[in-house]
Amino acid sequence: MIQKIRLKRLIMDALDEDIGSGDLTTSALLTGGESGTGRTVAKSEVVIAGIDVFREVFHAFDNELDFMAYLRDGEVASPGNVIAEVSGRLQSILTSERVALNFFQRMCGIATLTRKFVDMITGTKAKILDTRKTVAGHRDLDKYAVTVGGGQNHRLGLDGGVMIKDNHIIAAGNITKAVQLAATAIPPTIKIEVEVKNQEEAVEALAAGADIIMLDNMSISEMKKAVSLIDGRALIEASGNVTLSNVREIAQTGVDFISVGALTHSVAAADLSLTIVAE
Numbered sequence: 001m002i003q004k005i006r007l008k009r010l011i012m013d014a015l016d017e018d019i020g021s022g023d024l025t026t027s028a029l030l031t032g033g034e035s036g037t038g039r040t041v042a043k044s045e046v047v048i049a050g051i052d053v054f055r056e057v058f059h060a061f062d063n064e065l066d067f068m069a070y071l072r073d074g075e076v077a078s079p080g081n082v083i084a085e086v087s088g089r090l091q092s093i094l095t096s097e098r099v100a101l102n103f104f105q106r107m108c109g110i111a112t113l114t115r116k117f118v119d120m121i122t123g124t125k126a127k128i129l130d131t132r133k134t135v136a137g138h139r140d141l142d143k144y145a146v147t148v149g150g151g152q153n154h155r156l157g158l159d160g161g162v163m164i165k166d167n168h169i170i171a172a173g174n175i176t177k178a179v180q181l182a183a184t185a186i187p188p189t190i191k192i193e194v195e196v197k198n199q200e201e202a203v204e205a206l207a208a209g210a211d212i213i214m215l216d217n218m219s220i221s222e223m224k225k226a227v228s229l230i231d232g233r234a235l236i237e238a239s240g241n242v243t244l245s246n247v248r249e250i251a252q253t254g255v256d257f258i259s260v261g262a263l264t265h266s267v268a269a270a271d272l273s274l275t276i277v278a279e
Contacts, residue, residue, distance in 0.1 A: 002140035002141055002144070003140075006140070007053065007056060007141075008056070008060060010137055010138070011053075011056060011057050011060045011099070011103075012060060013137075014057075014099045014102070014103070015057070015060065015061055015096065015099050018098060018099050019095060023091075023094070023095040026091050026094045026095050027091075030090060030091045030094075032089070032091050034089075034090040034091065035087070035088060035089060035090055036087070036090040036093065036276050036277060037085050037086065037087040037093075037276070037277045038085065038086045038087075038093045038097060038274045038275070038276050038277075039082055039084075039085050039274065039275050039276075039277055040054075040082070040083045040084045040085070040086075040101075040104075040272055040273070040274045041080065041081065041082055041083065041272065041273050041274075041275065042077035042078065042079055042080065042081045042083055042270075042271070042272055043079055043271040043272060043273055044079055044270070044271040045076060045077070045078055045079065045112070046076070046077045046083075046108050046112050046270045046271070046272065047074070047075075047076055047077075047108060047111040047112040047114075047115045047148065047149055048071045048072065048073055048074065048075050048076070048077055048083065048108060048111070048148075049073050049074075049107040049108050049110065049111035049144070049145040049148040049149065050073070050103060050104050050106075050107030050108065050141065050144075050145060051069045051071065051072060051073055051083075051084065051104075052073075053103050053104065053107065053141065054069075054084060054100055054101075054103065054104040055067045055069065055084075055086075057096055057099055057100035057103060058086050058092070058093070058096055058100055060096075061092055061095065061096040062088065062089055062092035062096070064088055064089065064092075065086055065087065065088040065089065065092055065093065066086065066087045066088055067084065067085075067086050067087075068084060068085045068086075068087075069083070069084045070082055070083060070084060070085075071083050071084075073111075073148050074111075074148050083272065090276065093276065094276070097274050100274075101272065101274060102269075103141070104270075104272065105269035105270045105271075105272050106135075106138070106141075106142075106145075106267070106269055106270075107141055107142075107144070107145040107148075108145075108269075108270035108272065109267045109268050109269045109270040110142055110145035110146060110149065110263055110264055110267050111145045111146070111148040111149035112149065112270055113149070113262070113263055113267050113268075114128065114130075114145070114146050114148075114149025114150060114151040114263050115149040115150055116244055117149075117151065117244065117247055117258075117260055117263070118149065118150035118151060119150075120244055120247050120248050120251075121247055121248055121251040121258070124248070124251035124252060125251075125254075125256065126238075126250070126251035126255055126256060126257060126258050127151075127152050127256065127257050127258070128150070128151040128152065128247075128257075128258055128260060128263075129151065129152050129153070129154045129237070129257050129258065129259040129260070130142070130143055130146040130151055130152075130153055130154055130259070130260065130261075130263050130264055131154055131259050131260070131261045131263075131264065131265070132154070132155060132157070133261040133264055133265035134264045134265070135264070139156065139157070140156075142264045143156060143264075146263055146264070149263075151260075151263065152257075154259055161190060161191060161193065162182045162186060162190060162191070162192045162193060163193045163194075163195070163214075164178045164179065164182060164192065164193065164194045164195065164210075165195045166195060166197070166216075169194075169195075174204070175194060175196070175201060175204045175205050175208055176204060176207070176208045178194070178208075179192055179194060179205070179208035179209055179210055180208065183209065191211035191212055192209070192210055192211050192212070193210065193211065193212035193213070193214055193237070194208070194210040194212070194213055194214065195214040195216045195239075196213055196214065196215060196216065196226075197216050197217065197218070198218075198222070199222070199225060199226060199229060202215070202226050202229060202230065203229065205234075206229075206230060206233060206234055210234055211234060211235065212234060212235040212236070212237055212257075213226075213230060213234045213235070213236055213237070214236075214237040214238075214239050214259075215236060215237065215238050215239065215255065216239050216240050217239070217240035217241060218238070218240075220246075220249055220250065220253060223238060223250065223253040223255065224253045224254070227253050227254040227255060235256045235257070236254075236255045236256050236257070237255065237256065237257040237258070237259055238250050238253070238255040238257070238258045238259070239258075239259045242258055242259070242260045242262070243262075247260075
């Protein structure tokens with residue numbers, strides 16, 4: 001997951017953004033001496049991801065708060081389950097709860113959605129991958145949550161591999177030239193992936209020596225033809241408009257990987273609540 005120093009900086013930036021010059025509401029209502037407990041409860045079925053991040057937000061604001069986690073990353077919370085409790089200075093809990101929940105609900109939402117996709121393709125050889133379509137600054141957290149949900153990470157960043165997409169092909173001139181240029185510029189241990197939109201481009205990418213061929217926005221019938229054409233001579237990734245309703249059919253075409261941008265670019269936050277139990 002994200003390095004501790006980077007996580008701390010991300011959390012402090014988020015707290016500073018939210019609190020600004022001070023929590024006007026809490027400061028007006030409390031003296032600062034009150035204590036209590038914040039109880040986090042699942043309101044729907046949720047795959048837990050980021051419990052340590054959730055804890056770290058509270059401790060970044062007030063390291064004297066006590067935090068008790070009842071579920072670990074990867075475990076499933078049913079509606080009504082208590083996930084965690086944070087106790088201590090009530091003013092600290094109230095001021096930091098929104099930021100803590102923002103991190104936690106997003107990570108749980110990603111893990112929960114990923115688990116649904118993974119479950120849908122059980123029994124096939126395909127693996128669910130994420131993409132680089134993440135919230136700025138949160139990529140490590142987003143991608144960690146995908147792995148908790150049972151998915152796998154694609155490139156963490158542009159330095160994680162060569163992926164020749166349509167705009168690269170236009171810039172280079174054609175698929176063959178793009179692959180040749182990439183092959184001469186990178187170590188032989190790095191794989192080259194090429195995005196293709198039809199059978200002709202798939203043939204060209206294969207002939208050029210692509211290690212992975214991405215079938216972009218192809219129909220199921222087109223995917224089946226491409227898988228047959230490639231015939232195991234390159235790994236195959238399916239991408240574009242993948243949903244829970246069609247992912248199994250895509251997996252059954254015989255592709256090796258299915259990348260799903262929706263895991264991180266538009267995921268719904270998990271339905272969690274934090275309720276104060278005042279002493």
